[in-house]
Amino acid sequence: MDPMAQSLITVDALSVEYWTRKGKIRAVEDVSFALEKAETLGVVGESGSGKSTLGLSLIGLGPFPGRIVKGKITLKGKEILKLRKEDMRNLRGKEICYVFQDPMTSLNPVKKIGPHFVELIRTHDPKVTEEEALKRAKKLLKDVGIQPERINDYPHQLSGGMRQRVMIALAITLNPSIVVADEPTTALDVIVQAKILDLLNVLRDAYGMALILITHDLSIVLERSDEILVMYAGHVVEHSSSKDIYSNPQHPYTKGLLKSIPNIELAEQKLEAIAGSPPDLLNLPRGCRFWPRCYYVMERCRQEAPPLMNTGAEHFTRCFLYKEGKKL
Amino acid sequence: MLPIQRREKTVSQNDILKVEDLKKYFPVEKSFLEKMLTRSRSYVKAVDNVSFSVRKGEVFTLAGESGCGKTTTGRLIVRLIPPTSGKIFFENVEITALKGEALRVLKRRIQIIFQDPYASLNPRMKIGDAVGHPLEIHGLARNEEKRKRVLQILEHVGLTPSEKFVDLYPHQLSGGQRQRAAMARSLVLQPEFIVADEPVSMIDVSLRTAIIDLMLNLRKEFGLTYLFITHDLAIAKYISDRIAIMYLGKIVELGDKQTIFSNPMHPYTQALLSAIPVPNPERKRKTAELIGDVPSAINIPPGCRFRTRCEYAEEACKEKEPELIPVSPDHYVACDLAEK
Numbered sequence: 001m002d003p004m005a006q007s008l009i010t011v012d013a014l015s016v017e018y019w020t021r022k023g024k025i026r027a028v029e030d031v032s033f034a035l036e037k038a039e040t041l042g043v044v045g046e047s048g049s050g051k052s053t054l055g056l057s058l059i060g061l062g063p064f065p066g067r068i069v070k071g072k073i074t075l076k077g078k079e080i081l082k083l084r085k086e087d088m089r090n091l092r093g094k095e096i097c098y099v100f101q102d103p104m105t106s107l108n109p110v111k112k113i114g115p116h117f118v119e120l121i122r123t124h125d126p127k128v129t130e131e132e133a134l135k136r137a138k139k140l141l142k143d144v145g146i147q148p149e150r151i152n153d154y155p156h157q158l159s160g161g162m163r164q165r166v167m168i169a170l171a172i173t174l175n176p177s178i179v180v181a182d183e184p185t186t187a188l189d190v191i192v193q194a195k196i197l198d199l200l201n202v203l204r205d206a207y208g209m210a211l212i213l214i215t216h217d218l219s220i221v222l223e224r225s226d227e228i229l230v231m232y233a234g235h236v237v238e239h240s241s242s243k244d245i246y247s248n249p250q251h252p253y254t255k256g257l258l259k260s261i262p263n264i265e266l267a268e269q270k271l272e273a274i275a276g277s278p279p280d281l282l283n284l285p286r287g288c289r290f291w292p293r294c295y296y297v298m299e300r301c302r303q304e305a306p307p308l309m310n311t312g313a314e315h316f317t318r319c320f321l322y323k324e325g326k327k328l
Numbered sequence: 329m330l331p332i333q334r335r336e337k338t339v340s341q342n343d344i345l346k347v348e349d350l351k352k353y354f355p356v357e358k359s360f361l362e363k364m365l366t367r368s369r370s371y372v373k374a375v376d377n378v379s380f381s382v383r384k385g386e387v388f389t390l391a392g393e394s395g396c397g398k399t400t401t402g403r404l405i406v407r408l409i410p411p412t413s414g415k416i417f418f419e420n421v422e423i424t425a426l427k428g429e430a431l432r433v434l435k436r437r438i439q440i441i442f443q444d445p446y447a448s449l450n451p452r453m454k455i456g457d458a459v460g461h462p463l464e465i466h467g468l469a470r471n472e473e474k475r476k477r478v479l480q481i482l483e484h485v486g487l488t489p490s491e492k493f494v495d496l497y498p499h500q501l502s503g504g505q506r507q508r509a510a511m512a513r514s515l516v517l518q519p520e521f522i523v524a525d526e527p528v529s530m531i532d533v534s535l536r537t538a539i540i541d542l543m544l545n546l547r548k549e550f551g552l553t554y555l556f557i558t559h560d561l562a563i564a565k566y567i568s569d570r571i572a573i574m575y576l577g578k579i580v581e582l583g584d585k586q587t588i589f590s591n592p593m594h595p596y597t598q599a600l601l602s603a604i605p606v607p608n609p610e611r612k613r614k615t616a617e618l619i620g621d622v623p624s625a626i627n628i629p630p631g632c633r634f635r636t637r638c639e640y641a642e643e644a645c646k647e648k649e650p651e652l653i654p655v656s657p658d659h660y661v662a663c664d665l666a667e668k
Contacts, residue, residue: 194603273535
């Protein structure tokens with residue numbers, strides 16, 4: 001993972017802060033990764049881990065009062081944090097797109113499905129006529145498995161799964177090179193969830209997009225992504241290929257998560273809970289952010305924060321149990 | 329004992345709860361004009377002829393997708409809403425039409441835990457007051473005695489030190505702690521039967537296991553029986569003894585968990601199981617094909633209600649509604665094709 005190579009997108013030491021009345025919160029701290037064409041990166045973490053803030057920062061929509069205080073995002077060689085607002089708006093939709101969690105609220109309820117597409121297409125290219133845009137919309141709907149006639153429906157006439165399909169169709173309308181899907185299936189039933197995730201995979205392969213899949217569900221990212229970032233309280237605590245995370249999890253948090261999710265393919269399984277609960281970001285523990293819940297906690301962990309270390313081929317872990325290169 | 333006359337024994341010795349042909353239809357509101365023009369009323373058939381029984385001490389799970397009627401069934405059983413028709417027996421006594429004092433006594437014995445711990449606790453009531461409230465309502469304990477029982481039950485659900493938690497407000501608690509408080513509030517009445525409606529679906533992943541383990545431990549400690557309601561089959565597999573799969577207001581398959589997971593016979597169960605994500609990157613997924621979406625519960629297709637989405641559907645499936653019949657001891661399937 002040479003960050004300087006020609007990756008599709010490179011995120012380098014990104015930190016995002018929220019300035020609230022109660023104090024400053026570092027929601028994302030020092031996150032780096034690179035992603036290639038047609039790859040899927042899974043970002044997994046609990047509520048408050050910073051995974052959505054990270055996703056929104058990638059499309060330049062870091063939510064108010066959040067601000068990016070440090071770091072670099074390079075998309076196809078362009079540093080997007082330095083772009084003017086207008087240029088960023090051009091990029092958004094064309095190069096990088098976002099699929100939000102809640103398909104119920106992300107479509108305009110007083111607009112039919114068709115005009116959603118027309119607006120998007122004509123904003124980016126005013127030369128396209130309305131008829132042409134509608135024609136393209138129909139084809140896109142067909143691609144995501146919705147009958148083209150539904151273009152004249154209002155969002156409330158569609159089921160949750162269909163709305164999420166429309167959102168995905170909108171996301172791929174301008175053929176972006178990256179789609180960020182933030183909990184795309186959390187509001188959906190399990191069968192619909194499987195279909196939507198299958199659809200994202202098919203589109204990824206067909207259009208050669210890169211996919212960033214943000215979710216709290218470790219099962220989904222293990223099954224669907226090439227690489228995984230495990231986030232905890234704003235930090236990346238482990239970063240590796242999903243095969244490695246599964247067969248050789250290193251960080252105690254990742255290990256705990258793996259032990260606490262049920263796997264229906266195992267005949268007998270004893271689930272183990274992770275003690276305690278995630279920290280308050282305004283009141284972070286000194287040292288490692290995970291130590292109050294950690295089974296292996298050592299004296300050193302309470303004093304200093306471990307850095308993200310390269311602990312194996314393409315494997316990064318933020319834990320003192322490991323040393324650069326090997327386990328202690 | 330409940331002050332009503334005993335009916336003849338319709339429940340086998342170790343069944344604590346039995347449900348017979350339970351139905352709940354919600355009328356669909358119509359505009360004035362529609363009312364004038366049409367005579368017929370339409371209904372959302374949320375629960376449509378459901379029968380099952382729960383054995384003492386087991387975890388019986390109702391599983392299915394949103395809109396399948398699992399939550400409505402749970403609410404019918406705790407008598408939060410009246411059924412359209414059908415009967416519910418609790419410990420051999422019919423409870424479907426209980427009123428007044430008898431109903432109050434029943435509610436002491438059957439409790440419910442709701443899905444959303446952010447909404448189920450009064451934000452202006454301290455945890456201690458919320459947990460102690462049922463004791464007052466039922467006239468079981470007051471003042472010192474109440475406080476003692478509250479502290480005790482908080483210890484049981486892991487809210488320790490309990491002296492600290494009694495004086496906290498819900499917003500000072502995490503989601504997992506709130507759900508524990510909600511459990512304490514149900515348990516303080518020492519119920520025998522608990523309906524747990526998606527108790528962990530709104531809780532962070534790392535805290536879920538602890539809540540589930542707590543539920544299982546409390547079952548042993550207090551001799552509880554659970555009706556567990558969930559959409560998450562992976563959790564259902566972990567916690568349940570027996571599982572009933574619901575689709576559009578009906579149970580389509582019922583069996584012990586090994587049977588359901590190793591030998592699912594209804595095409596819907598098969599599809600549901602194949603869609604569950606498995607935390608293993610090596611596994612190649614094959615999701616069963618299901619056509620379209622769930623039909624509306626207002627216009628349930630005649631015949632087999634699953635046939636519109638079923639890849640094996642035949643002409644005969646349009647004709648008659650399949651009944652839930654045993655295919656082997658303790659394994660019931662509502663599909664005429666599964667018999668073959």
